[in-house]
Amino acid sequence: TGSRADRAATQVHDIGLEVIKNETGETGFKVLVGGGLGRTPIIGSVIREFLPAKHLLTYLDAILRVYNRYGRRDNKYKARIKILVKAWTPEVFAEKVEAEWQHVKDGPATLTDAEIARARSFFSHPAYEDQLPDESRTTELLANKAFEKWRDRNVRPHKVSGYCAVFLSLKPTGVAPGDVTDGQLEAIAELADRFSFGEARVTHQQNVVLADVRVQDLPQLWQEARAHGFATPNIGTLTDMICCPGGDFCSLANAKSIPIAEAIQRRFDDMDYLYDLGDLSLNISGCMNACGHHHVGNIGILGVDKKGQEFYQIQLGGSAGTDAALGGVLGPSFLANEVPDVVEKILQTYVELRIEGERFLDTQRRVGLEPFKESVYAKAA
Known part of the structure; x- marks a missing residue:
């Protein structure tokens, strides 16, 4: 990631790279290893605070050489960098990488300034216009609350x-999160051509970004996006959830995910309530492989199988940002039809306990899991 907000979840991947500058202004990378989700969720560890850009490929080569030599090839469930890092400790893994790196450092794979410039040339800036207005409110949309919310x-x-x-x-209500039709894909391409220099980007939150839109074009873009079903004003809210295909489509799943997502969407369709809740991530996975990143959702939902019946485990307190953390399991799992009620109790507890300006994640970290457990499991007590 090149963003301070870490939009690539770098701490939960085998290798994570954060683009940074050192005290002299030189561009390089902070290197993390050993992150991952799935059956063994782990937050990655920093093994090098600053790596000059020219050494990127040789250092990555050294990481892979160490893993290929010492990794658990005998067990597919343990054939991951994170297992080796956990077994050795990050400090020992870093020492092994540094030692291996000495064999390839400054070798043929070292990036020259010319090669970096050549690669950068493929990502040139669009032909931005100068002195464009920063205002987009046209007379007819000045009082349009829907446009302002969007x-x-x-x-x-x-x-x-x-x-x-x-x-x-x-993420409109009633549509599987992240799903688009063939016609909508065509519409996205057309919107990108007309409003964003022909470029559209897919996010790991299962949305699409038009990264270079003129502010003065916002009213027209909003109207056309709304016509195609792309203007639900819920980015960063509870219903902007990450959801895997689950049992409806995936042979690995233990439970369905999409119906749970829709049930939550329909329960929480009051946009004013969603805005009052503020920034909040909810992630759903249909099995322990965690394709829906449930471990790092502020609220995470994991589908599990119990003697042929689908249940759902709830986790709280996860984050995929710079403050990355794994959520804690709330307690025993729930039937599918109970999940919306459970989420509602969790949110009610948050609203009761939050202090002004406090996000859900901040409140949960401050008070812990216990108040949420008491609220959710009160009936069974």
Whole structure:
């Protein structure tokens, strides 16, 4: 990631790279290893605080050489970098990598300034216009609350004056999170051509971003996005959830995910309530492989199988950002039809306990799991 907000969940991957500058202004990378989700969720560890850009490929080569030599090839469930890092400790793994790196450092794979410049040339800036207005409110939309809500939630500032980044939400109620039709794909391509220099980006939150939109074009883009079903103003809210295909489509799943997502969408369809809750991530996986990143959702839901019946385990307190953390299991799992009620009790507890300006994650970390357990399991007590 090159963002301070870490939009790539770098701490939960085998290898994570954060683009940084050192005290002299040189660009390089902070290197993390050993992260991952699945049956053994682990937050990655930093093994090098600053790696000059020219050494990126040789250092990555050293990491893979160490893993290939010492990793658990005898057991497919343990054939991951994170298992080796956990067994050795990050400090020992870092020592092994540094020692291996000495054999390839400054070798043929070292990146020259010319090679870095060549690679950068494939990602040149669009032909931005100068002196564009920063205002988009036309007379007819000045009092349009729907437009204002969309702009507040789905539009982000841009480093170039007069431009902004726009999220096309793929999370309308009643549609599987992240799903689009063939016609909608065509519409996205057309919107990208007309409003964002022909470029659209898919996020790991299962939305699409038009990264270079003129601010003055927002009203027209909003109207057309709304016509195609892309203007739900819910980016960053509870219903902007990550959800795997689950048992409806995946042969590995223990339980269905999409019906749970829809049930939550329909229960919490009051946008004013969602805005009052603020930024909140909810992730759903249909099995322990964690394709829905449930471990790092503020609220995580995991589908489990109990003697042929689908149940759902709830976790709280996860995060995939710079404050990455694994959620804690709330307690015994629930039947599918109980999940929306459980989520509602969790949210009620948050609203009762939060202090002004406090996000769900902040409140949960401050008070712990116990108040939420008491609320959710009160009936069984």
